Amino acid sequence: MNIATTKTSSDRQTEVFHDDLTVPAKGGCRFCKTLLKHSVVDLGKSPLCESFLTRDQLFDPEPFYPLHAFVCDQCSLVQVEEYVSGEEIFGGEYAYFSSFSDSWLAHAKLFADQITERLGLDENSQVVELASNDGYLLKNFIEKGIPALGVEPADNVAAVAIEKGVPTVVKFFGVKTAKELVADGILADLMCANNVLAHVPDLNDFVGGMKIVLNPKGVITVEFPHLMRQIEGNQFDQICQEHYCYYSLHTLRQVFDHHGMTIFDVDELTTHGGSLRVYIRHKEDQSKPVSENVTRIHQSELEKGYDKLGVYQAFAEQVRETKRQFLEFLIQAKREGKQVVGYGAPGKANTLLNYCGVRTDFIDYTVDRNPYKHYKYLPGTHIPVFPTDQIEHTKPDYIVIMPWNLKEEISAQLEYTRKWGAKLIVAIPELTVF
Ligand SMILES: [Zn+2]
Secondary structure (H helix, E strand, C coil): CCHHHHCCHHHHHHHHHHHHHCCCCCCECCCCCCECCEEEEEEEEECCCCCCECCHHHHCCCCCEEEEEEECCCCCCEEECCCCCHHHHHCCCCCCCHHHCHHHHHHHHHHHHHHHHHHCCCCCCCEEEECCCCCCCHHHHHHCCCCEEEECCCHHHHHHHHHCCCCEECCCCCHHHHHHHHHCCCCEEEEEEECCHHHCCCHHHHHHHHHHHEEEEEEEEEEEEEHHHHHHCCCHHHCCCCCCEEECHHHHHHHHHHCCEEEEEEEEECHHHCEEEEEEEECCCCCCCCCHHHHHHHHHHHHCCCCCCHHHHCHHHHHHHHHHHHHHHHHHHHHCCCCEEEECCCHHHHHHHHHHCCCCCCCCCEECCCHHHCCCECCCCCCEEECCCHHHHHCCCEEEECCHHHHHHHHHHCHHHHHHCCEEEECCCCCEEC
16 A cells, blocks of 8 residues: 555654554463563663662663563563563662561561561471572571572672571572572472562573472462552552562462462562562362462452453553653742652652653652662663662652652651751652652
């Protein structure tokens, strides 16, 4: 068809543009290999969200990658494409240390106490944690005299764990590492994988490895942000290059089933804006019946349509409205001559700020408790990161809490800023000044 004779040039532009949008992503679904062709949200291009820059690096070119989430029409797995390998992101140096959040440490300790009792773990048991970070969770088991082993790919983070007395293997986990562990006599009575499933580039290799290391009567616990809560809570800032996948219980049941395992229980958690903790066993292990919680939560996902496309397709407009609200607030504040700063420099801040195009023209600086990030700059937006006492020095009018999931904890820490009348803000789920 000769488009030029039947349409104006702007129509043609639109048509070409739409054609591009419906081009399927490069690869197939990470789980079932179906061609991906349904967009959830397109956040434009972003740098890696944990790649903090030194002052010298500000003058170098900076790579930006497409940040576009798709949903699989077969298994409903929401995913972004991999443009940078897991080795590049998580190997070597990595800036994320779990131990800098008080509430997260308390969460880990409580879990260790509960699961030790539930599974009757003792000095003859073996705990294995995948992506064990700086040993924040495993140290609780070691203090109880329960043997624990961490597997962590980032060597700077693993070094901190080893220093704390948490044995840690510096490796990426998958079938190969699993076989090596078993050859070394490691079989897990409890295997934990907290907030790592999102980061796994080869999902089937990772879950396949879990199956290999799990004792016949062992239990795996997996914590992950619940996709249903992410969408209902408008938490698009959790989408980043480092998070390849976003899970519903509906999808995860299919994944573990495919690998010969069964999700037999699930807890709903408040962490990371609403997470699930699933309990998994070998399919053959009939000693642990599937709980009513599993069917209830799965059913509620199905009732809300998380196995269909509509709910995913409605998400994009909700995200665009959040951008408009945030920018409207910032423009108004700056017109009034106010100083706006940030609190926290988590990965999710970088998704939000890059998507909204917010730089030092709106936010002068942010602060963080992690000294690894001090005097560095946020990727893409180049907003500087200072120690938290910077707030005391400049007495800003508005403080944007970037880790909105820790809003209560951080508001309490910032109580002293009320004496000069500072106001606190979160941008998600919707702009709130308080
Ligand atoms: Zn799929």
